[in-house]
Amino acid sequence: MVVPNLSNNALPWALIENMVVDAAFRRGGAGRQLTDYAVKRAEEARCYKIQLASTNSRKEAHAFHRSMEFKASDKGFRLYL
Numbered sequence: 001m002v003v004p005n006l007s008n009n010a011l012p013w014a015l016i017e018n019m020v021v022d023a024a025f026r027r028g029g030a031g032r033q034l035t036d037y038a039v040k041r042a043e044e045a046r047c048y049k050i051q052l053a054s055t056n057s058r059k060e061a062h063a064f065h066r067s068m069e070f071k072a073s074d075k076g077f078r079l080y081l
Helices: 032-043 059-067
Strands: 011-017 050-052
Touching: 011 032, 032 050
Parallel strands: 011 050
Antiparallel strands: none
């Protein structure tokens, strides 16, 4: 999702959330292809950053995201309505 923004010279930012690859297809390159596609779309939209949300318990997914050069940066909070 590309999010309009007022800061950072009004450049938008992108959000990747709920990216899941079926267990039967993991380690086959699908996650890398999905992430590459999302990064390309963010670049085309001139986003200044991509924020990726992942549940704390998904340690294997976190290792994958780090392998794609994403860095852990913030602590997030949610309020479900």
